[in-house]
Amino acid sequence: xxxxxxGFIEAVTLxxxxxxxxxxxxxxxxxxxxxxxxxxxxxxxxxxxxxxYYDFRGKRAVINLVQTLYxxxxxxxxxxVYLLVSYSGPLGFLNLLYTTNAMIIAQVVLVSPLIxxxxxxxxxxxxxxxxxxxxxxxxxxxxxxxxxVREAKFAILSAVVLAFGRAIAxxxxxxxxxxxxxxxxxxLTTAITLNTSMGEFATSIALGIILLTIALIVNxxxxxxxxxxxxxxxx
Amino acid sequence: MKKLVxxxxxxxxxxxxxxxxxxxxxxxxxxxQLKIATTTSLYDTGLxxxxxxxxxxxxxxxxxxxxxxxxxxIASAKNGDVDxxxxxxxxxxxxxxxxxxxxNHRGIAYNYFVIVGxxxxxxxIAGMTPEEGVATLKALGDAGTEGxxxxxxxxxxxxxxAEKNIWASAGFNYxxxxxxxxxxxxxxxxxxxxSLTTAGQLGAYILTDEATYLTYKKNNDLPLExxxxxxxxxxxxxxxxxxxxxxxxDTNVVDATAFTNWLISEDGQNFIGAFGVETYGKALFTxxxxxxxxxxxxFNIDCKTPAVVPTV
Numbered sequence: 001x002x003x004x005x006x007g008f009i010e011a012v013t014l015x016x017x018x019x020x021x022x023x024x025x026x027x028x029x030x031x032x033x034x035x036x037x038x039x040x041x042x043x044x045x046x047x048x049x050x051x052x053y054y055d056f057r058g059k060r061a062v063i064n065l066v067q068t069l070y071x072x073x074x075x076x077x078x079x080x081v082y083l084l085v086s087y088s089g090p091l092g093f094l095n096l097l098y099t100t101n102a103m104i105i106a107q108v109v110l111v112s113p114l115i116x117x118x119x120x121x122x123x124x125x126x127x128x129x130x131x132x133x134x135x136x137x138x139x140x141x142x143x144x145x146x147x148x149v150r151e152a153k154f155a156i157l158s159a160v161v162l163a164f165g166r167a168i169a170x171x172x173x174x175x176x177x178x179x180x181x182x183x184x185x186x187x188l189t190t191a192i193t194l195n196t197s198m199g200e201f202a203t204s205i206a207l208g209i210i211l212l213t214i215a216l217i218v219n220x221x222x223x224x225x226x227x228x229x230x231x232x233x234x235x
Numbered sequence: 236m237k238k239l240v241x242x243x244x245x246x247x248x249x250x251x252x253x254x255x256x257x258x259x260x261x262x263x264x265x266x267x268q269l270k271i272a273t274t275t276s277l278y279d280t281g282l283x284x285x286x287x288x289x290x291x292x293x294x295x296x297x298x299x300x301x302x303x304x305x306x307x308x309i310a311s312a313k314n315g316d317v318d319x320x321x322x323x324x325x326x327x328x329x330x331x332x333x334x335x336x337x338x339n340h341r342g343i344a345y346n347y348f349v350i351v352g353x354x355x356x357x358x359x360i361a362g363m364t365p366e367e368g369v370a371t372l373k374a375l376g377d378a379g380t381e382g383x384x385x386x387x388x389x390x391x392x393x394x395x396x397a398e399k400n401i402w403a404s405a406g407f408n409y410x411x412x413x414x415x416x417x418x419x420x421x422x423x424x425x426x427x428x429x430s431l432t433t434a435g436q437l438g439a440y441i442l443t444d445e446a447t448y449l450t451y452k453k454n455n456d457l458p459l460e461x462x463x464x465x466x467x468x469x470x471x472x473x474x475x476x477x478x479x480x481x482x483x484x485d486t487n488v489v490d491a492t493a494f495t496n497w498l499i500s501e502d503g504q505n506f507i508g509a510f511g512v513e514t515y516g517k518a519l520f521t522x523x524x525x526x527x528x529x530x531x532x533x534f535n536i537d538c539k540t541p542a543v544v545p546t547v
Contacts (some may be wrong), residue, residue, distance in 0.1 A: 180302070
């Protein structure tokens, strides 16, 4: 119990005193996870829209597969990306291992299925009539899809927020491909793992509180954005 | 609308490129980089963080230290992902060297493993040799005595190897007699710190390196005391190796050799020997150079001959 109170006090101290090492780690966590979420959203939302739009054989199976991948264990993603970017691996020549770029790649793999799946689900939640009307009104499929995606934007934005949450909270993949190297690839989650194995429980709790605070701020920001967009539309 | 989408697309691509470039640039600062794989029990003491800061300032070399357990550390070294390997598992080191992956093998420091357990020592093994101690634990455990538990790392770590050595030296066949032999013998499959916490919670005996034990004892009121701390099988020696450029020609052998030579130099040995005195009241590691001739048993490792940059 003492560790939890100590952790809380330490979290406040670390934040108030702007501890440079903690700031650096928190900034890296944010950078890696935001970059990964954006990159994933960039292709996962269109992919989800395409899966939703076209009727093809095995569509159900594809959606099932995507949903199954929600359960992808982070360590497995880490291991696969590690084997890919390791010096002996097929992408070894790129020298990506133990860099933030490798961590971003791993998190993109991790969260893309979530965004694809929730985009499909969000679009499927729209009125069927709307799909046909929109498609009939738009000569080009992608413009129709764009309209539909805008209609389902709340569901899709939630998927992106969820993806960010999974990205910033995961430890298995970034530990594996980033190596938790101080000043280079250490993130909040790998620092928590390290401090726990060093017996510095209070510091771990403090870092956990900082991570949650960051997630809170990001979610708050997204909410404001949503409300703002909603208002603009109403006017 | 179409225009807007393409503008947005271009913007996003540019954004991604700038991000990627900024990232690469940030990691190619002036200092050269030396990648080191090491084990958790060494890293968790904080020694290598101190070395990292000092080494960057003195020699303008960034030490990129990754610690992920002996098995993974050796695996990444075998894949050519690092330049230097810093471990404490004589049998695994020997295989690594024999397979041609490592050169310039030097001893840098040692300390002792200790068997820790509940303060009241329910098995009454205090003062025994490690071999007598574990044999007594097994006899009591097999007889189903209340309150006798032994926690093993069970993860092929350096510490786990040392534990297996003690069982072997006590005359047991580890796979046949020990692992899975009863309720009293539990394998955590976790790191040293986590396993110590488990042992503390269960009131169990456990083999641990002294440094991690002291760190945990200090930070968390670990309810375990040192029960056995004398015996040649308890020796815990730390060594450094450079990845053989014949296997991986692109590794940073120049900095690796310089780092090895710094570790065995007077400066490096003093640095290691002084670490921990301030925080724990005693040094966590004894420099290898304090041994008159470390090439003799039980150390069996050169710690004096300067390393020469290996060539292909």
